[in-house]
Amino acid sequence: MAKVTFDADLCKGCGLCVDACPKGILQIAKDKINKKGHSPAEMTDESKCIGCAFCATMCPDCVITVER
Amino acid sequence: MAEKVLMKGNEAIAEAAIRAGCMHYFGYPITPQTEIAAYMAKRMPKIGGVFLQAESEIAAINMVYGVAGTGLRVMTSSSSPGVSLKGEGISYLAGSDLPALIVNVQRGGPGLGGIQPSQSDYFQATRGGGHGDYHLIVMAPASVQEMADMTAKCFDLSDKYRVPAMILADGTLGQMMEPVVLPEPTDYKPNKPWAVTGTECKRKHNIINSLYLKPEQLEQTNFERYERYKAIEENEPLWEEFMMEDAEVCVAAFGIAARVSKNAIMAARAEGIKVGMIRPITLWPFPKKPFKAAADKCKAFISVELSMGQMIEDVQLATECKRPVTLCNRTGGMIPSPEEVLEAIKKAAGGNK
Amino acid sequence: MAVVFQKPKSLTDAPLHYCPGCTHGIIHRLVAEAIDELQIEGKTIGVAPVGCAVMAYDYFACDMVEAAHGRAPAVATGLKRALPENIIFTYQGDGDLASIGMAETVHAATRNENITVIFVNNAIYGMTGGQMAPTSLPGQVTQTSPYGRDTATVGFPIRVSEMLATLDGPEFIQRVAVNNVKNVNAAKKAIKKAFQNQIEGKGFSLIEVVSSCPTNWGMTPKKALEWVEEKMIPYYPLGVYKDRSANKEEK
Incomplete structure (x- = not known):
């Protein structure tokens, strides 16, 4: 049981979190654009999240908060 | 004490x-x-x-x-x-x-x-x-x-x-x-x-900085x-006036050059030449006021310097080029002698009659 | 549910200006986490460099000083000598620390100045648009080495950690990287130790962080981190290069 929240407007869509996720449940949203003009990262299936915080560890912009 | x-x-x-x-x-x-x-x-x-x-x-x-x-x-x-x-x-x-x-x-x-x-x-x-x-x-x-x-x-x-x-x-x-x-x-x-x-987590952080990427901000600063x-x-301008009350020739000098000039001024006075000195004590701000006033009563100025003539430009500016300003100088580590300064004073006193 | 990961409080809310995927953001966070965990924010003063991290003074919530290019260790020396009870760190890039500021770096180290130095090595000048750095790899193409760094004419990269470790002065020198989760966690530990050393009065601690510059390397953020693994780390091996206190304990 884990909860991951994205402060989407801070995201620059670099994708480092996507590569870090061991469960492969992160992606760069192709259909969204944030305030800065970037396509932000998002989670596809929260039920599979184990709350490992690898995504947040690799995020250069403190976009991600992880609760477990 | x-x-x-x-x-x-x-x-x-x-x-x-x-x-x-x-x-x-x-x-x-x-x-x-x-x-x-x-x-x-x-x-x-x-x-x-x-x-x-x-x-x-x-x-x-x-x-x-x-x-x-x-x-x-x-x-x-x-x-x-x-x-x-x-x-x-x-x-x-x-x-x-x-x-x-x-x-x-x-x-x-x-x-x-x-x-x-x-x-x-x-x-x-x-x-x-x-x-x-x-x-x-x-x-x-x-x-x-x-x-x-x-x-x-x-x-x-x-x-x-x-x-x-x-x-x-x-x-x-x-x-x-x-x-x-x-x-x-x-x-x-x-x-x-x-x-x-x-x-101490009690105030917003202080920043010591000289970078302003926005030109409006840098201009304002x-x-x-x-x-x-x-x-x-x-x-804050500071200066010393030496024998300026009746001076017709004004020596401008600071630091060690002013000490040499004082000797030369005494010698010139002994010969009857009405010469005085304004010694800038603050170089920036340059004491413009006394020079401006002196330009109305002195006929000539001499800038005595241990350089090729740098302060002379400030003397010219402060006197608004109303009077001739000559240079009496040595450079490269040399110091003008009182005799050299006296010579310059005599020239200035006699040259403009 | 408890929060297991969030933005550290010694970072301000100012959004970072760094390019997408730039690891400066990770390193900023690691420094801030160390400051938070050691509860030293209120007495920490940071020194920002000239380079990409020039505006670090907006990002760290502690008091900050912006230094001239390369002079951060000298500025930090002044700060520490004036306020010995405070915690002083510098945050510098490779051009700043290893080129224009090499003298300041070496002498702060040899004095064992009780400061913490975070040295970000990404083998390029980022802010000015990708010129050759003192740490650019042999053959590396940059704006000022368009045919690749030719060691015959411009010499070899400087391995700062190894070089400083030859000095008797410094307390602690470690090279880390931020190219994957494991390395980021190790980097965090090293940075925290570098601050802990200062708290304990042990002296000069420098953490070299092998980092990436996707924009000026001309790579995607992912590819840039692979390049760190494949090219940078072999030339700049990770590890502890000097730990005076540990050596003393062994003896």
Whole structure:
């Protein structure tokens, strides 16, 4: 049981979190654009999240908060 | 109290700085100011202060920048080539509105030049010296007593206006021994809300900085700083007038050149020539007022300098070119003799009748 | 549910200006986490460099000083000598620390100045648009080495950690990287130790962080981190290069 929240407007869509996720449940949203003009990262299936915080560890912009 | 002691000019600066509450000194060896560093090296460890011989002039001035950011009184000293190296840090001090004292015991230049006294860093000192729009408060002592007094004064003015200050001396004054009454020690406690001392998580963070990427902001910051410069120009010019009451010829000289000129003026007076002197004590702000007034009553001006003629431009500006200004100078470490100055006075007195 | 990961409080709310995927953001966060965990924010003063991290003063919530290019260790020396009870760190790039500021770096190290230095090595000048750095790899193409760094004419990269470790002065020198989760966690530990050393009065601690510059390397953020693994780390091996206190304990 884990909860991951994205402060989407801070995201620059670099994708480092996507590569870090061991469960492969992160992606760069192709259909969204944030305030800065970037396509932000998002989670596809929260039920599979184990709350490992690898995504947040690799995020250069403190976009991600992880609760477990 | 008021006990007179015999001291070298360089040592008088060092002791006066300590008495003004300067507990941090950073420097790099260079002739002819080494006594300042040596004095600090001896004294600072005994009184809980910091003396640190830096790896370069550049490092020394940046250590000064660090201490100045905390609001404490701090100084460095050097001589001409070393002050050029400090130029970068001095510009950053000015751009970050940090008070500090820089002492330049000048030697001949350009380049490595020589080690004999000179006044050829006048332009560098009074125009800023580094890059950008800025000024330093510049004071020019003419005696060991003034070396001591101006050190205290520079710290006070620098703190008051948040503008770095410079003492522009020369090798003669630095090495010269004279009796001096040292200023009383002050218990300096900074009260500078802008200083970086740690937020203690009780206030927003302070930032010491000279970077403004938005041009409007940089312009505004410079405008604000120039308002302070204006106040300095109005309130702080200092000068000495010597035998100016009835003078027809006016000598302009500062520092060691003024001492030589005094002898020449006495000799000229003995020959019946009405000559006097205005000695700028602050070089920036330049004392324009007395020169402007003198331009109405004197027929000629002589700028006596240990350079190829630098202050002469300020004399011409201050007198609004109403009267001829001639140059009596030696350079490269040479000092004009009283006879040479007397010759120039005679020429000025007779040439324009 | 408890929060297991969030933005550290010694970072301000100012959004970072760094390019997408730039690891400066990770390193900023690691420094801030160390400051938070050691509860030293209120007495920490940071020194920002000239380079990409020039505006670090807006990002760290502690008091900050912006230094001239390369002069951060000298500025930090002044700060530490004035306020010995405070915690002083510098944050510098490779051009700042290993080129224009090498003298300041070496002498602060040899004095064992009790400060913490975070050295970000990404083998390029980022802010000015990708010129050759003192740490650019042999053959590396940059704006000022368009045919690749030719060691015959411009010499070899400087391995700062190894070089400083030859000095008797410094307390602690470690090289870390931020190219994957494991390395980021190790980097965090090293950075925290570098601050802890200062708190304990042990002296000069420098952490070299092998980092990436996707924009000026001309790579995607992912590819840039692979390049760190494949090219950078072999030239700049990770590890502890000096730990005076540990050596003392062994003896």
